Amino acid sequence: MSSPLNRPSLNSGRSSSRSRPHGRTVPAAQLAPTSRKQEVHPEQPPPVPAKQLHHTTQRPPLPNMPAGYTQTRYVNMLLALDDIPQMFNMMSSFFTWILLAGFVLFPGTFTSLQQQQLNGVGAAVLNVVTNIPLYIIAWLCTGIGGVGMIWLWWRWQRNYIWIVNRIFVPGLLNSLAGVISVLSNVYGVQHGTYSTTSESAIIVTIAVAVVCGCLILLYQFWLLGNIKKEHDREVGVEHAGEHGEGILGDERKR
Numbered sequence: 001m002s003s004p005l006n007r008p009s010l011n012s013g014r015s016s017s018r019s020r021p022h023g024r025t026v027p028a029a030q031l032a033p034t035s036r037k038q039e040v041h042p043e044q045p046p047p048v049p050a051k052q053l054h055h056t057t058q059r060p061p062l063p064n065m066p067a068g069y070t071q072t073r074y075v076n077m078l079l080a081l082d083d084i085p086q087m088f089n090m091m092s093s094f095f096t097w098i099l100l101a102g103f104v105l106f107p108g109t110f111t112s113l114q115q116q117q118l119n120g121v122g123a124a125v126l127n128v129v130t131n132i133p134l135y136i137i138a139w140l141c142t143g144i145g146g147v148g149m150i151w152l153w154w155r156w157q158r159n160y161i162w163i164v165n166r167i168f169v170p171g172l173l174n175s176l177a178g179v180i181s182v183l184s185n186v187y188g189v190q191h192g193t194y195s196t197t198s199e200s201a202i203i204v205t206i207a208v209a210v211v212c213g214c215l216i217l218l219y220q221f222w223l224l225g226n227i228k229k230e231h232d233r234e235v236g237v238e239h240a241g242e243h244g245e246g247i248l249g250d251e252r253k254r
Helices: 010-019 028-039 050-055 073-080 086-109 113-119 122-127 132-155 160-188 196-234 249-253
Strands: none
Touching (some): 086 132, 086 160
C-alpha cells in the first residue's frame, strides 16, 4: 500500500499546466510593453502665457472642438476681442474724446469781425489769438488724443477689428465733428473770413479726418476683407439672421 506522500498531486499538475501553457513559459518582459502602451496618454500642448496672448491673435487649438469646426484668422481676431483688457477700451474712448475736445475748443480762439470793427485795426487783428491759454489747451488736447490713438494703434496692430472699431471710426467721426464746428464758426461768426487760428484748425481737423478715412478703407475693406474671404471659403458664408443669431448661407435658403 502506497503512502500518501508517494501519490502524485493533482494540484501540482494543474498549477504546472497553468504556468506552462503548451509546454513553455511566457516571459514577463514581453507582457510589460503592451500594458505600458495602453497607459500612454497623448501629450497636451503647453499652455500659452496670458502676456503672449495679448501680443498676438494666434490662439492654441481649443480642446474638444466639434466636428466641422474651423479656427480661422478671422475667428481668432473675434475671440481675441474678449482677451483685450477693458482698460484699453476705456483708453481708446478717452483719447478719441479728448481729440474731439481739442477740435471743439479751437473756435473759441478765433478773432471775430465785431472785434475787428471795434478796434479798427483792419485785417491785422485776424492774425491775433483772442484767448492764448484756451488756444494752448486746444492744441494740448489734440496732441494727447492723436498720440494716444497712434500708441493704441501700434499696441493692437494685429487685431484689425479692434483698431477699426475703437480708433479709426471714432477718430473719423470726431474729426468730421471738428470740421463742422470750425466751418460753422468761420461762416457764422466771421462771415467767411479765415483767420490764422481758423486756418490752422481747419487744416488739422481735415487732415485727421482724411487719415482716419484712408485707414478705414485700408483695414476694413482690404486687409480685413481678405481675411473674411478666407474665412468664408473655409467655413462658409455666414449671415446675421433675423435676430442676430448667426446662420450659414445654406441654412438661410431653408
